Amino acid sequence: xxxxxxxxxxxxxxxxxxxxxxxxxxxxxxxxxxxxxxxxxxxxxxxxxxxxxxxxxxxxxxxxxxxxxxxxxxxxxxxxxxxxxxxxxxxxxxxxxxxxxxxxxxxxxxxxxxxxxxxxxxxxxxxxxxxxxxxxxxxxxxxxxxxxxxxxxxxxxxxxxxxxxxxxxxxxxxxxxxxxxxxxxxxxxxxxxxxxxxxxxxxxxxxxxxxxxxxxxxxxxxxxxxxxxxxxxxxxxxxxxxxxxxxxxxxxxxxxxxxxxxxxxxxxxxxxxxxxxxxxxxxxxxxxxxxxxxxxxxxxxxxxxxxxxxxxxxxxxxxxxxxxxxxxxxxxxxxxxxxxxxxxxxxxxxxxxxxxxxxxxxxxxxxxxxxxxxxxxxxxxxxxxxxxxxxxxxxxxxxxxxxxxxxxxxxxxxxxxxxxxxxxxxxxxxxxxxxxxxxxxxxxxxxxxxxxxxxxxxxxxxxxxxxxxxxxx
Ligand code: URP
Ligand code: ZN
Ligand code: ZN
Numbered sequence: 001x002x003x004x005x006x007x008x009x010x011x012x013x014x015x016x017x018x019x020x021x022x023x024x025x026x027x028x029x030x031x032x033x034x035x036x037x038x039x040x041x042x043x044x045x046x047x048x049x050x051x052x053x054x055x056x057x058x059x060x061x062x063x064x065x066x067x068x069x070x071x072x073x074x075x076x077x078x079x080x081x082x083x084x085x086x087x088x089x090x091x092x093x094x095x096x097x098x099x100x101x102x103x104x105x106x107x108x109x110x111x112x113x114x115x116x117x118x119x120x121x122x123x124x125x126x127x128x129x130x131x132x133x134x135x136x137x138x139x140x141x142x143x144x145x146x147x148x149x150x151x152x153x154x155x156x157x158x159x160x161x162x163x164x165x166x167x168x169x170x171x172x173x174x175x176x177x178x179x180x181x182x183x184x185x186x187x188x189x190x191x192x193x194x195x196x197x198x199x200x201x202x203x204x205x206x207x208x209x210x211x212x213x214x215x216x217x218x219x220x221x222x223x224x225x226x227x228x229x230x231x232x233x234x235x236x237x238x239x240x241x242x243x244x245x246x247x248x249x250x251x252x253x254x255x256x257x258x259x260x261x262x263x264x265x266x267x268x269x270x271x272x273x274x275x276x277x278x279x280x281x282x283x284x285x286x287x288x289x290x291x292x293x294x295x296x297x298x299x300x301x302x303x304x305x306x307x308x309x310x311x312x313x314x315x316x317x318x319x320x321x322x323x324x325x326x327x328x329x330x331x332x333x334x335x336x337x338x339x340x341x342x343x344x345x346x347x348x349x350x351x352x353x354x355x356x357x358x359x360x361x362x363x364x365x366x367x368x369x370x371x372x373x374x375x376x377x378x379x380x381x382x383x384x385x386x387x388x389x390x391x392x393x394x395x396x397x398x399x400x401x402x403x404x405x406x407x408x409x410x411x412x413x414x415x416x417x418x419x420x421x422x423x424x425x426x427x428x429x430x431x432x433x434x435x436x437x438x439x440x441x442x443x444x445x446x447x448x449x450x451x452x453x454x455x456x457x458x459x460x461x462x463x464x465x466x467x468x469x470x471x472x473x
Contacts, residue, residue, distance in 0.1 A: 002029075002037045003434060008045025008395060012052065012385050013366035021050065023391040026433035031387060045395045048428060051365055052384050053087025053118075053392030054346050055372040058238055058262060058313025061091050062111045065317065066336030067327055072318045074115035075447050076412040077342055081316075082118050082437040082445060083410045084343040085427040087392035088382055088453065089316075090372075092150055093122040094159075101136045105144055109452070116450030118432050119392070121376070123148040123181060127161050129168040141176055145454020147377045148179045148236070153220045154187035154288065166224065170233035177457030179260075179375060180228070181236045184220035184245065185212060185289055194333050205282030206275045208332045209290035217289050218244025225252035225259050234258040234458055236375065239315045241267045241289040243299035250308045258460060260375060261309040263300050265348035266341055266417060267292065283325040284415050286335045287317065301358045310371045312349055316342035318413045340413045344404055344423075346394075351423035355398075377456030391434035398425045410443070 003023040010019050010031070022030035022037055059081075062073035072080065074091075081089055093108040095101055101124065108122050124140060126133070126149045140146050151166045152159035161169075166182070173180045193211040202210075221237055225248055228235035237249060240263045252259040266287070271294040275282040285291055303309040317338025319325050328335030346368050353359040359367070373383020381390050401424050402408075406416040430438040437445035 002040035003043055004035050004037065004040045005043045005045050005050060005393070005395070008048050008050040010050050010385055011361050011365050013362055013370035016361055021385070021393070023434040026391055026435070028385060028387055028389050028391050031385070043395070043429070047397065049396045049398050050385070051085070051394045051396055052369045053382070053394055053430065053432065054085045054368045055088045055090070055378065055383055056081060056086045056314050056316070056342060056345060057090045057311055057372040057376055058264070058315050059089045059091045059342060060317040060338065061089070063092070063094060063317065065338065067334070068319060068324050068336050070317050070338065071320055071324065071412045072316065072340065072342070074112040074120070075117065076410070077316060078115070078117045078120065078450055079443060079445065080343040080410040082430050083427065083443070085346040085394040085396065085430055086118065086342065087430060087432045088119045088121070088378065090121045090123055090148070090376055093124050095125045095127060097128050101133065101140055105140070105146070112452070114448045117437055117445040117447055118450045119453050120450055121453040121455050122146050123150050125150045125152070125159065126169045127152070127159065127165065129165050129172065134172065137172060137176055141178060141457065147177065147455045147457050148181055149173055150181045150183070152183045153224065154183055154185035154190060156187040156191040160187040163223070163227070167227050167231060170227055170231040170235065174231060174233035177459065179234050179236050179458040181238050182224045183239070184217055184224050184237050186216040186220045189216055198331065198333065203331050205280065205286050205332050205335060208286045208335065209272045209275050212288060212290050214242035214244045214292055214296070217242055218248055221245040222248035222251070225249065225257060228252070228259055229255060229257040234460070236260045236262065238262050238313060239264050239267070239289060240300070240309055242292045242296045246299050246303045246308055250303070253308065260311070261303070262311040262313045263304065263309050264313055264315045264341060265345055266339060268297055268300055269348060269352055269421070270417065271297065280326065280329055283328060283335045284321055284417060285339065286325070286332065286337060287315065287339050288337045304353070304367060305359055305363070310367070311375070312345060312367045314341040314345045316340065318411055320414045322414055339417045340411045340415070341417060343409050343411055344418055346427070347423045347425055348418065350398070350425040355424050375458070377458065378453060391431055393431045394427050395429040396425060397428050400424070400426050402426055
């Protein structure tokens with residue numbers, strides 16, 4: 001059904017203006033004033049901002065990890081994402097050494113196909129490079145449209161890849177047109193420090209942070225960035241948590257290396273002291289990299305403002321406090337790493353960022369949507385408001401105040417990392433390809449209605465940089 005959104009303020013990564021939007025066949029058909037179309041439903045966005053739907057470039061839905069499986073799957077996770085104003089997620093598809101990549105991708109299709117309520121794509125984990133992997137990667141890109149690979153530099157004996165694999169992945173990605181993402185922490189040194197802490201009887205959640213110091217994130221970030229420069233390739237550093245890592249990204253970019261950085265709301269508003277909460281509650285805040293000393297937050301906000309970090313991911317990786325996090329009650333290394341953030345990603349950034357004057361409204365849109373669309377081959381179909389783009393839209397009340405709580409959130413987990421925090425701004429309605437998923441704060445979507453997204457290859461020219469014109473498919 002055709003729809004016309006009236007009376008809202010349109011916000012893109014570059015502009016803020018009053019206009020009406022005509023939605024037809026799931027796309028934005030016209031932008032203007034006094035729009036009309038026979039049979040169109042009129043949506044009154046008076047007092048609201050209208051953003052392109054959020055793109056969350058970093059989620060782990062229904063993922064086996066830490067001896068358990070993340071609690072939010074593609075149904076609850078994407079539903080919660082939609083409530084928070086996210087209309088696309090790019091989830092990490094785990095692979096198994098020695099097994100065909102296509103098996104892993106099929107597993108991820110099976111997890112998502114009947115469940116997702118918003119659109120979605122996959123990044124592919126690379127843990128080894130050999131002839132089989134090299135033979136399969138071109139199909140992964142051309143047939144599956146998976147144009148980003150993830151390499152873990154940490155989680156020794158689980159996901160961690162060695163430097164040779166990282167370097168080869170960067171070199172291969174350069175040839176194939178993929179963006180290499182890294183979890184940048186020095187897994188070998190962390191492994192030594194955690195074993196030492198346990199041997200000394202240090203088992204509480206705070207030792208998760210104390211055995212993963214920021215120097216080890218800075219070191220790994222710098223190493224990956226140098227490899228990217230040497231391979232003349234492209235690198236995206238996920239979940240940057242500290243000044244050490246920001247500096248390494250900034251250094252690399254100053255040298256002209258094609259290096260990008262993502263941070264997450266949790267690192268902007270929470271800090272290491274949360275891991276010291278009594279009664280094992282610190283376990284709720286155990287993820288990697290860990291929360292840092294508070295002073296790092298200013299460095300992260302500045303990096304977002306100045307463009308040294310370019311995206312906000314949620315790193316959604318949710319586990320219940322009771323029954324999952326408590327696997328590590330006697331040993332912090334057994335606490336499943338990760339937290340529930342997908343729903344509050346936009347609200348947190350809007351409230352703490354825009355409302356507090358740390359970033360502009362247009363930067364907010366760039367950070368939560370547009371830049372990810374450009375980096376991950378979805379622009380301009382996704383990530384902006386322009387004629388021909390998918391009508392993925394958020395009608396957002398910028399003034400409403402609310403308290404975040406597990407009692408009212410839509411994620412499947414039994415706690416919220418931002419419990420009790422007051423935020424300003426909330427999505428009222430959310431549309432994916434012109435159809436409501438959330439209408440007046442009520443869920444009206446349908447599991448399975450989310451579409452799998454084959455993404456375009458990475459190119460330096462795709463992101464804003466060279467102003468290349470891209471066709472809308
Ligand atoms: O602790 C985290 N971040 N869990 C998810 C996996 C990862 O490292 O991104
Ligand atoms: Zn990670
Ligand atoms: Zn992650």
